[in-house]
C-alpha cells in the first residue's frame with residue numbers, strides 16, 4: 001500500500017489495515033519510497049506468491065505491475081489513487097471493501113503491457129501537454145481531481161504545441177497519448193475503443209485547437225466521444241516511433257519523467273501480465 005496515494009484519509013487507511021490483517025495468507029506492506037513497490041513485487045515473484053495487490057493509484061499500480069511482467073504472479077488492485085485509470089478500465093469496484101472482495105473472488109486474466117523505450121506502462125502514456133500537466137501535478141502537495149484540473153488550467157495558459165517526427169512524418173500537435181486502456185483516470189476517455197488484450201496500441205494525436213474549442217473537447221473526453229472531434233486523429237499499431245527537437249518529457253501512467261533522449265520507441269508485449277479484472 002502506498003500511504004501517499006490519492007486523497008485517502010487516515011481512517012480509510014486504518015480500515016484497510018484492519019480488513020487485511022484478518023485475511024488468511026496475506027501480508028500488508030507499506031511503500032517507504034518511490035520504486036519500493038517494484039522491489040516488493042519482485043520479491044513476491046521469487047517466492048511464488050499468487051497475487052500482489054497494489055493499494056494505491058496508477059503510479060503504484062505501475063510500480064507493482066513492472067515487477068510482475070511475464071511472471072505467474074497476478075496483479076490485483078485496490079484503487080485509492082487520484083484517477084485510478086486502470087482500475088476503472090478493468091471495472092474493479094472503487095469502494096475498498098468491494099475491491100477487496102473482488103480481488104479475493106475473481107480469476108486473473110491476461111493483459112498487454114506497453115513500453116515507452118524500456119519504461120512499461122499499463123494504462124496510458126504520453127508526451128506534450130499531458131506530460132507537462134503530470135510534471136506540474138507531481139510538484140503539488142495535494143492530490144485528487146481538483147488539483148489535477150487546477151494544474152491542467154495553469155499549464156494550458158503557457159503550453160505551446162510542438163512538432164514531432166512521428167513515424168518519419170512531421171506533425172505539430174498539442175499532445176500525444178499512447179493508450180493501452182481507454183482512459184487517463186476519472187473516466188476521462190482519451191481512447192474509448194482501446195482494448196487491453198488486443199496486442200495493439202492506440203496513438204491519439206490532439207491537434208492544435210482554438211481556445212474556444214477547449215470546453216467541447218473536455219465534454220467529449222468525459223462522454224467518450226473524443227474520436228468524433230475534428231482535432232483528434234487516432235492511429236492503431238503494434239509500435240510507433242517518435243523524434244523531437246529536444247529530449248522528451250514523458251508521462252507513463254501519470255508519472256512524469258524527463259528522458260535524456262529525443263527518440264522514443266513505443267512497443268507492446270501482448271498478454272504479458274496476469275491481472276484480476278475484466279478486460
Ligand SMILES: Nc1ncnc2c1ncn2[C@@H]1O[C@H](COP(=O)(O)OP(=O)(O)OP(=O)(O)O)[C@@H](O)[C@H]1O
Pocket residue numbers: 002003004005006007031032033034035036056057058059060061063080081082083084085143144185253254255
Ligand atoms: N512512501 C512514499 N513516499 C512518497 N512517495 C511514494 C511513497 N510510496 C510511493 N510513492 C510514490 O507516490 C506516487 C503517487 O502514487 P499513486 O499513483 O499511487 O497515487 P496518485 O498519483 O494519487 O494516483 P493516480 O496515479 O491514480 O492519479 C508514485 O510516484 C509513487 O512512486
